[in-house]
Amino acid sequence: METSLRCxxxxxxxxxxxxxxxxxxxxxxxVEVDVGPFGQVMQILxxxxxxxxxxxxxxxxxxxxxxxxxxxxxxxxxxxxxxxxEILGEVEQFAQLIAAASEHxxxxxxxxxxxxxxxxxxxxTDWQPGKGRAxxxxxxxxxxxxxxxxxSNVVILDSQRWTxxxxxxxxxxxxxxxxxxxxxxxxxxxxxxxxxxxxxxxxGQARKLIVLDLDETLWGGIVGDVGMEGLKLGGHDAxxxxxxxxxxxxxxxxxQGLVLxxxxxxxxxxxxxxxxxxxxxxxxxxxxxxxxxxxxxxxxNLVELATELNLGLQSVxxxxxxxxxxxxxxxxxxxxxxPPWPENPLLYRRALLSLQCFDTPSLSEEDRQRxxxxxxxxxxxxxxRQVGSLDDxxxxxxxxxxxxxxxAANLARATQLLNKTNQMNLATRRMSEAxxxxxxSQPGQAVWVFRVSDKLGDSGLTGLASLRVTADQxxxxxxxxxxxxxxxxxxxIMASWLVDLARQAGAGRVVATYLPTAKNKPCLEFWQRxxxxxxxxxxFYWETAADFAKPACIRLTVANLPGFSVHxxxxxxxxxxxxxxxxxxxxxxxxxxxxxxxxxxxxxxHMTATPGGVP
Amino acid sequence: xxxxxxxxxxxxxxxxxxxxxxxxxxxxQRIDKSPGTLLTGEGGLLDSLGMLNLLVAIERRLExxxxxxxxxxxxxxxxxxxxxxxxxxxLAEHIQRVVLRKQPx
Numbered sequence: 125m126e127t128s129l130r131c132x133x134x135x136x137x138x139x140x141x142x143x144x145x146x147x148x149x150x151x152x153x154x155v156e157v158d159v160g161p162f163g164q165v166m167q168i169l170x171x172x173x174x175x176x177x178x179x180x181x182x183x184x185x186x187x188x189x190x191x192x193x194x195x196x197x198x199x200x201x202x203x204x205x206x207x208x209x210e211i212l213g214e215v216e217q218f219a220q221l222i223a224a225a226s227e228h229x230x231x232x233x234x235x236x237x238x239x240x241x242x243x244x245x246x247x248x249t250d251w252q253p254g255k256g257r258a259x260x261x262x263x264x265x266x267x268x269x270x271x272x273x274x275x276s277n278v279v280i281l282d283s284q285r286w287t288x289x290x291x292x293x294x295x296x297x298x299x300x301x302x303x304x305x306x307x308x309x310x311x312x313x314x315x316x317x318x319x320x321x322x323x324x325x326x327x328g329q330a331r332k333l334i335v336l337d338l339d340e341t342l343w344g345g346i347v348g349d350v351g352m353e354g355l356k357l358g359g360h361d362a363x364x365x366x367x368x369x370x371x372x373x374x375x376x377x378x379x380q381g382l383v384l385x386x387x388x389x390x391x392x393x394x395x396x397x398x399x400x401x402x403x404x405x406x407x408x409x410x411x412x413x414x415x416x417x418x419x420x421x422x423x424x425n426l427v428e429l430a431t432e433l434n435l436g437l438q439s440v441x442x443x444x445x446x447x448x449x450x451x452x453x454x455x456x457x458x459x460x461x462x463p464p465w466p467e468n469p470l471l472y473r474r475a476l477l478s479l480q481c482f483d484t485p486s487l488s489e490e491d492r493q494r495x496x497x498x499x500x501x502x503x504x505x506x507x508x509r510q511v512g513s514l515d516d517x518x519x520x521x522x523x524x525x526x527x528x529x530x531x532a533a534n535l536a537r538a539t540q541l542l543n544k545t546n547q548m549n550l551a552t553r554r555m556s557e558a559x560x561x562x563x564x565s566q567p568g569q570a571v572w573v574f575r576v577s578d579k580l581g582d583s584g585l586t587g588l589a590s591l592r593v594t595a596d597q598x599x600x601x602x603x604x605x606x607x608x609x610x611x612x613x614x615x616x617i618m619a620s621w622l623v624d625l626a627r628q629a630g631a632g633r634v635v636a637t638y639l640p641t642a643k644n645k646p647c648l649e650f651w652q653r654x655x656x657x658x659x660x661x662x663x664f665y666w667e668t669a670a671d672f673a674k675p676a677c678i679r680l681t682v683a684n685l686p687g688f689s690v691h692x693x694x695x696x697x698x699x700x701x702x703x704x705x706x707x708x709x710x711x712x713x714x715x716x717x718x719x720x721x722x723x724x725x726x727x728x729x730h731m732t733a734t735p736g737g738v739p
Numbered sequence: 740x741x742x743x744x745x746x747x748x749x750x751x752x753x754x755x756x757x758x759x760x761x762x763x764x765x766x767x768q769r770i771d772k773s774p775g776t777l778l779t780g781e782g783g784l785l786d787s788l789g790m791l792n793l794l795v796a797i798e799r800r801l802e803x804x805x806x807x808x809x810x811x812x813x814x815x816x817x818x819x820x821x822x823x824x825x826x827x828x829x830l831a832e833h834i835q836r837v838v839l840r841k842q843p844x
Contacts, residue, residue, distance in 0.1 A: 138788075140788055141763055141788075141792065144762075144763035144764065145762065145763060147765070148762060148763070148764075148765070148766075293799075296795065298795050298798065299791065299792075299795055302791055302795075303788060303791045305791075308799075309759060309762075309763075309796075
């Protein structure tokens with residue numbers, strides 16, 4: 125897991141306090157901060173050779189005051205003659221500089237522009253279109269966001285939220301006139317919290333699983349004592365309404381890709397009956413990915429639940445009204461986030477929605493369907509209990525794996541998978557969307573993704589493999605599979621795909637080099653039993669003259685991607701409707717072979733080895 | 740609402756302000772919460788930004804707790820010798836004097 129980054133803070137005010145809070149913040153990832161020279165925002169952004177970039181930061185955070193950055197906006201504030209177009213023109217220039225500078229960074233953060241809430245700027249005219257300051261700032265922020273929308277590594281952070289939270293204490297004139305520090309520390313602390321949350325989002329470290337207690341957490345009362353009818357939930361009671369709203373907020377989070385679990389000390393049958401039948405429950409059983417409801421230790425139950433869901437403890441948030449239970453889990457499982465929790469249930473919803481641990485840069489369909497995926501998994505497990513052997517069970521699922529080349533439509537999800545997957549990950553490379561796309565378009569290199577579905581549901585894009593061909597060898601660079609579909613022999617389908625591709629590219633051997641981490645031992649175990657021959661240094665190889673047997677229980681198809689073709693050197697382009705003269709016809713649905721074992725009617729990757737290899 | 744605080748309360752607010760400033764300092768540079776801690780001058784542990792942060796943090800607390808708006812670093816205090824900002828104890832005494840001056844006659 126990536127734990128430290130270097131950040132350049134670029135500002136037109138004294139940002140030393142912000143830098144200090146950012147560097148001292150103990151939440152991961154750790155950030156080492158350099159502060160750009162005061163008041164040289166445009167100069168630093170415009171010049172990649174500026175001394176401020178000397179330390180080659182991974183990240184930059186640009187935080188400006190609009191009246192200092194944009195001369196036209198200052199004229200507006202001074203009620204001098206200036207048009208909205210002039211001001212927006214300067215915003216556009218600023219956005220262009222941000223976009224250009226972001227090319228040299230992994231991630232770029234830009235603070236939106238905010239009004240000082242303690243100063244009445246226009247009063248009743250503040251929102252007059254084209255005339256009021258609030259209206260103008262909104263237009264400026266919207267334009268900035270629109271201009272940067274296409275940059276996947278640039279994020280605008282909402283500084284209005286930071287100043288609004290601090291209220292009257294947001295701005296400090298004493299600090300400003302004596303030190304050019306506009307804000308009180310409360311504002312900087314909120315900014316650092318949001319920045320760290322966004323970094324964790326980019327790095328695949330967002331929390332995914334919320335584990336909840338039941339009594340006095342999801343509902344008021346103890347169901348074992350008062351029965352379902354005696355619970356405070358919903359209705360016209362303030363407490364009941366607050367619990368119902370808390371559940372609704374949790375349900376909203378599941379639509380953003382989070383999953384819910386229950387760990388509760390209760391009689392399971394009584395608790396499940398309440399979840400199924402209480403008329404005011406906003407969450408039903410199918411909203412939960414799993415549960416452990418018994419009288420055992422909650423820490424042990426939590427570990428079991430996370431294991432069942434194939435999630436690491438660093439993905440988990442634990443919410444419980446009981447401070448003793450929270451303390452127990454905090455002590456026993458330091459990787460689990462156990463946030464401080466209010467005593468008053470009227471404050472539960474706000475406490476949940478103020479957590480800064482769920483940020484992700486994008487939301488895919490797989491994310492939205494994650495809970496349904498777990499429900500389907502429960503059904504698969506039930507099927508497994510009914511069927512005999514593993515292969516019989518897998519065959520009964522009617523698994524289909526679909527291979528498709530990396531492209532614009534799947535880039536976001538592919539990057540998310542690459543950055544979030546730990547266990548079945550050969551090299552554990554972490555890349556931004558732009559980096560992955562660039563890598564995959566280099567001559568001799570290609571990235572493929574795999575979608576997996578079966579008769580019980582669609583697991584979505586859950587596999588990724590990349591190949592680099594040098595001389596007569598094909599190197600497996602990335603081999604990634606979501607834990608959701610591990611152990612269903614999808615690994616073998618991906619390996620066979622890579623062998624076929626390598627053979628087509630003229631490589632005589634496929635080589636996979638395993639790079640160990642604390643979490644990816646399952647990947648080593650796969651390669652050890654795969655049939656690939658082991659060599660020293662965790663290297664595994666396969667001579668492409670031999671087929672790699674595909675498991676009979678999985679049907680492999682290739683995505684039909686109209687308008688897509690692969691040039692001989694691995695460069696991607698659009699083909700005409702007349703067809704692809706290079707012979708790459710991505711229309712096949714069967715894995716058929718012609719003479720010499722060459723794939724025909726598949727989306728064949730014509731790769732040519734580049735002399736000397738590609739770094 | 741204004742009232743002259745006793746020394747114990749002043750140190751309570753002073754140390755709370757030190758806690759706030761320490762969050763902005765690297766662990767090795769954080770200052771001890773004891774009366775003898777040197778702030779400025781030879782052996783002083785805070786730079787100009789640190790002193791500004793500390794003084795503003797104290798002034799905010801005085802305003803919140805006593806309802807009185809003070810300026811701890813005015814021309815007079817900056818020119819005093821010995822400096823009232825030399826140590827936490829001298830700063831505590833300075834705070835009491837400044838607040839006392841704000842009391843209605």
